[in-house]
Amino acid sequence: MLQVKNVHKSFGSNEILKGVSLEVKKGDIVVILGPSGSGKTTLLRCIDFLERADQGSILFDGIETDMHSASKANIARLRKKMGFVFQNYNLFANRTAFGNVMEGLAIARKIPKAEAEARAREVLDQVGLSDRRDYYPSQLSGGQQQRVGIARAIAPRPDVILFDEPTSALDPELVGEVLNVMKSLARSGSTMVVVTHEMQFARDVATKVIFMDGGVVVEEGTPKEVFSHPKEARTVQFLRNIMPGEFDYSI
Amino acid sequence: MTLNLQFMKETLVSTAAGIPTTLGLTCVALLISLPAGFFMALGKLGNRKTAKRLISFYVSFVRGTPIVLQILFVYSLLPSLLNHIVKNVLGMSWNVFNINPIFYAFFVFSFNTAAVLSETFRSALLTVSHGQMEAALSVGLSRTQAYVRIIIPQALVAALPNLCNATVNLLKSTSLAYMMTVKDITAIAKLNAARGYNYIEAYLVIFIIYILLCTTVQLLFYATESVLSGYKRRITI
Ligand SMILES: Nc1ncnc2c1ncn2[C@@H]1O[C@H](COP(=O)(O)OP(=O)(O)OP(=O)(O)O)[C@@H](O)[C@H]1O
Numbered sequence: 460m461l462q463v464k465n466v467h468k469s470f471g472s473n474e475i476l477k478g479v480s481l482e483v484k485k486g487d488i489v490v491i492l493g494p495s496g497s498g499k500t501t502l503l504r505c506i507d508f509l510e511r512a513d514q515g516s517i518l519f520d521g522i523e524t525d526m527h528s529a530s531k532a533n534i535a536r537l538r539k540k541m542g543f544v545f546q547n548y549n550l551f552a553n554r555t556a557f558g559n560v561m562e563g564l565a566i567a568r569k570i571p572k573a574e575a576e577a578r579a580r581e582v583l584d585q586v587g588l589s590d591r592r593d594y595y596p597s598q599l600s601g602g603q604q605q606r607v608g609i610a611r612a613i614a615p616r617p618d619v620i621l622f623d624e625p626t627s628a629l630d631p632e633l634v635g636e637v638l639n640v641m642k643s644l645a646r647s648g649s650t651m652v653v654v655t656h657e658m659q660f661a662r663d664v665a666t667k668v669i670f671m672d673g674g675v676v677v678e679e680g681t682p683k684e685v686f687s688h689p690k691e692a693r694t695v696q697f698l699r700n701i702m703p704g705e706f707d708y709s710i
Numbered sequence: 711m712t713l714n715l716q717f718m719k720e721t722l723v724s725t726a727a728g729i730p731t732t733l734g735l736t737c738v739a740l741l742i743s744l745p746a747g748f749f750m751a752l753g754k755l756g757n758r759k760t761a762k763r764l765i766s767f768y769v770s771f772v773r774g775t776p777i778v779l780q781i782l783f784v785y786s787l788l789p790s791l792l793n794h795i796v797k798n799v800l801g802m803s804w805n806v807f808n809i810n811p812i813f814y815a816f817f818v819f820s821f822n823t824a825a826v827l828s829e830t831f832r833s834a835l836l837t838v839s840h841g842q843m844e845a846a847l848s849v850g851l852s853r854t855q856a857y858v859r860i861i862i863p864q865a866l867v868a869a870l871p872n873l874c875n876a877t878v879n880l881l882k883s884t885s886l887a888y889m890m891t892v893k894d895i896t897a898i899a900k901l902n903a904a905r906g907y908n909y910i911e912a913y914l915v916i917f918i919i920y921i922l923l924c925t926t927v928q929l930l931f932y933a934t935e936s937v938l939s940g941y942k943r944r945i946t947i
């Protein structure tokens with residue numbers, strides 16, 4: 460359904476992505492792992508055109524678009540097929556939880572008001588925030604804000620939802636509520652690409668795990684393949700660091 | 711020394727007639743400099759090098775020169791310059807010196823306030839996190855929609871305290887309009903005072919008028935701020 464090919468991106472003379480390719484099928488839960496600075500965020504941002512890739516193409520439902528030269532109209536069309544959940548939530552501070560969800564429906568997609576409102580109520584219900592509908596972001600906890608962030612991203616029923624470390628800005632006791640929402644999304648058949656350091660989530664939910672380091676995909680496979688039988692030394696090293704004790708493989 | 715109360719009463723009535731002029735100057739200058747300042751702020755935050763440089767030059771020019779000097783310049787130089795252009799370049803017989811001096815006042819005060827407001831808006835726009843712009847784009851809004859619906863409303867709230875300052879400063883600086891023979895509060899008071907050498911009384915009267923006007927402006931801004939910044943309040947139980 461979604462295919463990203465050979466993405467390159469540099470900041471100045473610093474090459475961050477050195478030809479990354481990624482394939483996502485309908486219903487896939489792709490988890491991207493990798494050490495800090497390996498370019499995971501940059502990859503997601505390039506896919507949603509929040510950052511302009513230097514090279515690469517994106518194939519969505521059979522239509523290929525060059526990522527470097529994509530026109531405004533093409534970007535707008537592609538963005539509407541995707542949802543993005545940010546590490547820092549990035550909720551609209553001047554809109555309530557409900558208002559945050561409405562923007563993408565009533566304004567961006569011009570869905571008739573009544574229909575949009577029904578959908579907004581439905582997704583807020585889905586993330587367990589029916590009772591916080593009229594709260595502003597400043598009145599919500601981090602976990603609640605991120606759940607609004609997820610509701611906002613899924614409301615227009617995008618084909619794929621991109622998550623950039625959705626739980627890493629949260630206090631530990633709030634991580635669970637967000638992961639639970641993501642798990643139930645995964646169960647309901649959503650297609651998701653998730654950058655995260657939550658290994659348990661990756662093991663339980665992922666259909667495909669991608670390990671990135673230094674701007675390239677080092678290894679990819681099912682959770683079982685990557686976690687139990689990693690082929691690459693860098694993957695082993697990373698898993699050892701992030702799950703000490705639990706992981707004692709050598710190749 | 712005793713104050714001439716009878717004179718003060720008369721002065722109060724006659725200078726009050728200048729209030730519309732003072733407020734008019736303030737409002738017109740604001741109406742022109744609000745959008746001008748806003749677009750200059752956008753220009754300064756954008757990535758067009760020439761535009762940025764021009765705006766920076768303009769702002770430092772305004773900041774680096776006393777407004778009195780700008781008034782002297784505009785009021786004595788601009789008419790002659792315009793006259794020259796109209797007569798010799800355009801070849802028309804229209805008399806530039808018939809222009810109501812209030813237009814020169816509009817020009818000077820707008821010119822000044824726009825520079826101040828461009829800085830006010832620039833810092834206010836910077837208070838709204840860039841992440842919200844990205845979130846807006848990611849849900850499918852256009853850049854313009856994101857500005858109009860998300861960024862600008864928040865920036866305006868952030869700008870209100872400085873906007874209040876700028877408005878009060880503008881209102882006070884319109885008292886210099888007398889230099890351009892505009893009949894504002896100060897000009898009328900000076901005229902009355904000169905007639906009977908009652909300077910102290912006349913100045914006391916307009917002192918009070920200015921305080922009342924400025925206080926009213928500030929109260930209006932406070933009220934606006936408390937209405938518009940509702941989304942910032944946490945619920946306290
Ligand atoms: N706008 C930018 N300008 C310059 N350098 C940038 C920019 N954005 C990212 N980088 C650099 O790109 C590299 C990769 O960043 P990126 O955020 O993609 O890593 P990451 O894999 O998401 O890391 P983390 O796990 O810490 O989130 C980093 O070294 C970072 O400093």
Ligand SMILES: [Mg+2]
Pocket residue numbers: 499500501623624
């Ligand atoms: Mg990151």
